[in-house]
Each structure stands twice: as C-alpha cells, then as structure tokens.
Amino acid sequence: MNKATDRAGADGKTVRRGAPAAATPRRAPSAGGVSAGEARVPEAPGRLELRHVGRSFEGRKVVDDVSFALHPGQVTCLLGPSGCGKSTTLRIAAGVDHQDEGEVLIDGEVISDDRMHMPPEKRSVGLMFQDFALFPHLDVERNIAFGLRGSAAEKRARVKELLEKVDLLGYEHKFPHELSGGEQQRVALARALAPRPRVMLMDEPFSGLDMRLRDEVRDGALDLLKEEGTAVLLVTHEPDEAMRMADEILLMRAGRIVQRGAPYNIYNNPVDREAAAFFSDINVIRGVVRNSLTETPFGQFLAPGLPDGTEVEIVIRPQHLKMDFDRGGKGPAPTPEDGVPARGIVERARFMGGQSLVEFRMEHDGSRLTASVPAVFLPPPGTPLWLSLRRDRCFVFPRGVADASEAGERVEGDATQEAPAPPRAAE
Numbered sequence: 109m110n111k112a113t114d115r116a117g118a119d120g121k122t123v124r125r126g127a128p129a130a131a132t133p134r135r136a137p138s139a140g141g142v143s144a145g146e147a148r149v150p151e152a153p154g155r156l157e158l159r160h161v162g163r164s165f166e167g168r169k170v171v172d173d174v175s176f177a178l179h180p181g182q183v184t185c186l187l188g189p190s191g192c193g194k195s196t197t198l199r200i201a202a203g204v205d206h207q208d209e210g211e212v213l214i215d216g217e218v219i220s221d222d223r224m225h226m227p228p229e230k231r232s233v234g235l236m237f238q239d240f241a242l243f244p245h246l247d248v249e250r251n252i253a254f255g256l257r258g259s260a261a262e263k264r265a266r267v268k269e270l271l272e273k274v275d276l277l278g279y280e281h282k283f284p285h286e287l288s289g290g291e292q293q294r295v296a297l298a299r300a301l302a303p304r305p306r307v308m309l310m311d312e313p314f315s316g317l318d319m320r321l322r323d324e325v326r327d328g329a330l331d332l333l334k335e336e337g338t339a340v341l342l343v344t345h346e347p348d349e350a351m352r353m354a355d356e357i358l359l360m361r362a363g364r365i366v367q368r369g370a371p372y373n374i375y376n377n378p379v380d381r382e383a384a385a386f387f388s389d390i391n392v393i394r395g396v397v398r399n400s401l402t403e404t405p406f407g408q409f410l411a412p413g414l415p416d417g418t419e420v421e422i423v424i425r426p427q428h429l430k431m432d433f434d435r436g437g438k439g440p441a442p443t444p445e446d447g448v449p450a451r452g453i454v455e456r457a458r459f460m461g462g463q464s465l466v467e468f469r470m471e472h473d474g475s476r477l478t479a480s481v482p483a484v485f486l487p488p489p490g491t492p493l494w495l496s497l498r499r500d501r502c503f504v505f506p507r508g509v510a511d512a513s514e515a516g517e518r519v520e521g522d523a524t525q526e527a528p529a530p531p532r533a534a535e
C-alpha cells in the first residue's frame with residue numbers, strides 16, 4: 109500500500125490554500141510595466157502544480173527541488189536522459205508516489221504535502237504509459253466506456269464523440285487484437301480522455317510505435333488534447349518529440365530542471381554545453397580568455413565577466429557552419445556576421461536524406477568539425493574548404509565549471525518566436 113495515502117484526510121480531499129509559487133515565476137498579465145508597490149494581477153493557478161518537490165531512494169535524491177505548473181490546453185514536456193527522474197516526477201504528480209519534500213496543488217489548493225496526500229483517483233488525472241494495455245476481452249466501445257459513469261446512452265454518446273476525434277468511427281465492436289499498434293494507441297488515448305480528466309499525465313506514450321506511425325498518432329493526440337482543453341504533462345527522452353509537442357519544455361538532468369521555456373528558446377539559447385548537445389550534434393571550439401575576449405582561428409569572441417586564463421568552449425550546431433570553396437589557398441573575406449574563415453580538409457561526406465554532413469579536419473590544430481547543408485553536397489575526401497561560424501549562433505560557455513544543474517536554472521521567456529540570444533561574438 110502506498111504509505112502516502114495513509115496521510116490523506118479521511119475523505120481523501122482535505123485541502124489547504126497554497127501560498128503563491130515563488131519558484132514558478134510567470135508574467136502576470138498587465139498593461140505596461142508594473143512598478144514597485146503597484147498591485148499585480150494574479151495569474152490563474154495551474155490546474156496541477158508541483159512546488160519544490162523532492163524524492164530520494166536509498167539516500168539518493170532522484171527528484172530535486174522540482175517546480176512547475178500545468179495549464180489548460182497546454183502541453184508541458186518533461187524532457188531528459190534516461191534515469192534523470194522524469195517518471196518519478198510524473199508519479200508524484202499522479203499521486204501514485206509521494207514526495208519527501210514540497211507540495212502538489214490542484215487549482216491552487218495544496219492536495220499533497222508532508223501531512224496529507226490526496227489519492228490518485230480523486231485528482232481528475234488521466235494516465236497514459238508506454239505499455240498501455242487495452243482490456244483484451246472488451247471491444248473498443250467497452251474499453252473506452254470502462255471508466256465512464258452515467259446512463260448507457262450518455263456513455264455511447266461520449267464514446268462516439270471520441271471515436272470520431274481519433275478517427276476510428278466504425279471500430280466500436282472490434283477487439284484489441286484486431287487493431288494495429290497505432291489504432292490501439294488511439295483507443296487508449298480515447299479511453300484515458302473519456303472521463304474528461306482535467307489533467308493528462310503521459311509517460312513516453314508513443315515510444316512503442318514505429319517512426320511514421322508515431323508522427324501521425326502524436327499529431328492526432330495533440331489536436332485532441334488541445335480540443336479538450338486538457339492540461340498535459342508529457343514525459344519523454346526524445347528532443348524531437350518534445351519540440352514537436354510542447355508549448356513548454358522542462359529540461360531535466362540528474363533530478364533537477366535545468367532550463368525551461370518554449371522549444372524555440374530552449375533550442376536557440378541553451379543554458380550550457382550539455383543542454384545544447386541534447387538537441388543535436390554540436391561542434392566545440394576551445395579558447396582561452398584574455399581581456400574579456402577569446403581568440404580563436406575563427407576570430408574573437410566576447411567572454412564578458414570571465415577572468416583571464418579561463419578556458420571557454422564555443423559551441424555551434426553543424427547547420428550553422430558555413431562552407432566556402434578554396435580559391436588558390438584563399439577563403440572568403442572576414443565579415444561581422446561570419447567572422448574569420450579557417451581552412452579544413454574534408455575527411456568524409458555523407459548524404460543523410462534531408463541533408464549532407466561533411467566532416468573536416470582543421471588545418472590549424474587538427475581538430476574535427478562537422479558542417480551540414482540541406483542539400484546534396486558530397487565533396488571528396490581531401491578537398492580543402494573554408495569554414496566560418498555564424499556568430500549569432502555561437503554559444504560561449506566556460507569550460508569545466510559548475511554546469512547548469514549546479515549553477516541553478518534558467519527560465520526562458522514566454523515568446524515562442526523570439527530571436528536567439530544576442531551574439532556573444534566580438535565585433
């Protein structure tokens with residue numbers, strides 16, 4: 109038995125009004141700026157909220173000071189590598205596990221802390237896991253209607269409405285073994301949504317599907333969840349899935365949320381090298397700070413606030429390297445946008461379908477860099493080419509100091525199409 113349910117009020121729903129979440133700052137809607145002393149318009153509380161939640165197993169903290177809020181019609185993705193604490197966080201949100209620290213709130217009311225714990229069935233939370241199981245002895249209609257209350261006519265109407273939304277009308281009387289994987293998944297989604305849960309918690313729900321089917325099911329599920337206005341937490345270790353589905357990504361590492369924001373912002377303004385590398389291959393160019401500048405063969409980069417002698421890493425994604433032909437040993441002239449070109453020798457070029465990847469060994473230090481272009485470009489090994497860096501796409505990080513998981517969390521703005529961070533490259 110879950111130890112935590114023992115602590116719940118006898119009715120399982122003893123609640124306490126929570127204090128505002130200091131750890132989940134969101135912009136209050138306001139006309140113009142809000143100056144000190146002026147009243148702030150309070151933002152509606154999240155449907156489901158975690159505040160400063162922690163959980164340890166055998167003395168090891170696997171969820172560490174995690175705070176976030178889920179809002180109606182919004183998909184929040186908890187994204188991170190295997191073992192970082194995603195499922196544990198989701199289980200705490202669902203109420204099937206109990207945090208050691210912090211609290212869980214629904215509509216601004218504390219429903220779980222160190223004194224009480226509302227059990228899962230009282231939380232109006234739908235759950236969907238990778239190993240979802242339809243009842244094999246029930247047909248589609250009865251699978252979906254399983255958790256529904258009301259008259260037979262009401263249940264039938266809700267089942268029909270959902271089957272229409274998942275595009276499976278006419279499948280009412282089929283049994284699970286007569287359905288494809290994608291169809292089963294859509295039935296599972298319809299079943300989870302049937303009782304109109306206010307919150308949907310999904311743990312890698314699409315990972316059992318093959319790639320093409322997955323995109324289709326994912327997009328359909330997303331439309332449906334938005335239509336129903338459900339507040340969604342989607343757990344995944346796949347950055348592509350998070351980018352495709354999320355309104356907000358919570359990037360998790362070793363139990364902590366190290367960065368949060370819209371997909372565009374997280375991708376274009378990573379908090380550290382590891383966050384950049386989680387979303388794509390990266391190139392790393394090393395340098396050392398002198399007078400707040402890092403000198404590299406690609407030009408100078410600003411390193412404000414870093415003391416002389418600090419080793420820095422300039423990180424750039426392969427699609428942001430530019431390639432130019434060699435003209436009698438010369439490359440293109442330096443520009444403010446692309447800095448100084450450096451020459452490399454092609455080691456290998458591969459066609460990847462949507463793009464070509466070209467790997468170089470650089471002449472100045474023998475380091476390897478990879479550039480990609482969205483076209484067929486396959487120069488033979490040994491070809492000299494000039495590479496330059498799109499300076500507004502470079503990220504400069506100090507090397508070997510505390511990473512984001514120790515240094516704290518970065519909260520990105522709400523904008524979904526905001527420009528990337530200002531370049532930290534010297535003019």
Ligand SMILES: Nc1ncnc2c1ncn2[C@@H]1O[C@H](COP(=O)(O)OP(=O)(O)OP(=O)(O)O)[C@@H](O)[C@H]1O
Nearest residue numbers: 165166170188189190191192193194195196197345
């Ligand atoms: N009941 C438990 N007892 C002991 N350790 C546990 C328990 N549940 C989880 N853990 C450990 O906590 C850590 C986080 O586990 P969790 O399942 O939350 O990871 P995850 O991010 O969901 O990983 P994955 O992507 O592989 O599913 C892991 O190291 C796991 O071994």
Ligand SMILES: [Mg+2]
Nearest residue numbers: 194195196311
């Ligand atoms: Mg997991």
